[in-house]
Amino acid sequence: MDILHTQLNNIQRRLAFVAVDPINWKLYVQSFSWAVTLFESYLLIRQYPLFLKKEPPAVLAKHFEQGVFEKSQNYGRDKARFAFFSGLFKQSLDSLMLHYGFYAWSWTAAGKLLAKVGFGPEYEILQSIAFVFILFLLSSIPTLPLQVYSTFVLEEKHGFNKTTPWIFVTDLFKGWAIAFALGAPFLAAFLYIFKWAGDRFVPWLMAFMISFQLIMVVLYPTVIQPLFNKLSPLAEGELRSRIEALASKLKFPLKHLYEIDGSKRSSHSNAYFFGLPWSKHIVIFDTLIQQSKAEEVEAVLAHELGHWYYLHPTKMMAISQFHIFTILALFPAFLHAPPLLRSFDFPKEVAAQPPTIVAFLLFQMILTPLEAVVSIAMNAVSRHFEWEADRFAVELQDKLDDEKMADMGDRLGKALIALHVKNLSTVWVDWLYSAYHHSHPTLTERLRGLESFQAKRQKKAQ
Secondary structure: OHHHHHHHHHHHHHOHHHHOOOOOHHHHHHHHHHHHHHHHHHHHHHHHHHHHOOOOOHHHHHHOOOOHHHHHHHHHHHHHHHHHHHHHHHHHHHHHHHHOOHHHHHHHHHHHHHHOOOOOOOOHHHHHHHHHHHHHHHHHHHHHHHHHHHHHHHHHHOOOEOOOHHHHHHHHHHHHHHHHHHHHHHHHHHHHHHHHHHHHOHHHHHHHHHHHHHHHHHHHHHHHHHHOOOEEEOOOOHHHHHHHHHHHHHOOOEEEEEEEOHHHOEOOOOEEEEEEOOEEEEEEEHHHHHHOOHHHHHHHHHHHHHHHHOOHHHHHHHHHHHHHHHHHHHOHHHHOOHHHHHHOOOOHHHHHOOOHHHHHHHHHHHOHHHHHHHHHHHHHHHHHHHHHHHHHHHOHHHHHOOHHHOOHHHHHHHHHHHHHHHOOOOOOOOHHHHHHHOOOOOHHHHHHHHHHHHHHHHHHHO
């Protein structure tokens, strides 16, 4: 532990200039946040001409019925235009909040609010919680029209929206209530660790965050998910029998197999699994069951079980924890930096002893360009995992010595095509746009990959 703290102290010495140099951090954040937004807008401009193509890729041509590809292209164009506008709108909003000192105002407002109920500035954790929720609520309200448009205009226009105004409003308030119910104690514990551990907070905070994630693995399906969707045991029949048999052969610790009423809000489809290492739950959207054959849904689940087989969730969590560790390792230099707060219009008396939550929030803004690069790297890792899971499905016949799995690759390919067609997903994708935005390979890439995996398996078998 002492070696760790020695290395962390070396990092802080190199960043000591942050606490004394009058750097214009606001200009830095404004410049780089706009640079990221303009880069994302450029990617949309690169992608947009592909929505004007009149024919799908040759490998997919026979799978699109008359007019379906045109609908897919229209949907893609509408989503791209909306993403272009909403991205610039949100960035403009963030930029205005920075320019006019909204964060400093929110901290002062939180203090005044608590003072009215008898809590002074010495109650930093309480003021921090109030500060965060003032920011959250007041920054969420201007973007509500975007959510309304996306749900009731864009998705409605293309036949996907199933959300009623009542569900939309109740979901909104449920989300806010959950954010407060979970966010307040999380934030209190988060900030208490800083106070308790001092500048040696990094390992303790890491342990806390890992523990919180494990708790959420239990809480989400049992407490949070039922507030929004109904999870019912998957009905007896061919699909359930196929999935249970596959899980049993792979020794997948399946505890519950659910069907979720995704059609309550959208006609998009999906499937996923979650849980602790010794107790897993599989959830299948009712829309996926309606849109695909049982053997194709089984192939989708074979791919998902490939993620489990290769420990992809665990590996991704480890990568994520390393990422969080690097952020926390850099943070102490910014925690004790009055010039940082002064740059964002905080009063001298607040900047003199920077509140932890304020310093951390501003530090996160400074990391904006770095986080954009990290997201590209994380997408690359995720796509690699998707290739492995696809290969796992193709090679199931050999892993289980079961001839019934011989066509699993073909079934997975058909399922992927059906999902893309039914969801009107984009099939022409610019490579740079995909690298930045997509955690999965494109459909044509995955189909080529499945063919390659099958060819290699057959060659090995000869």
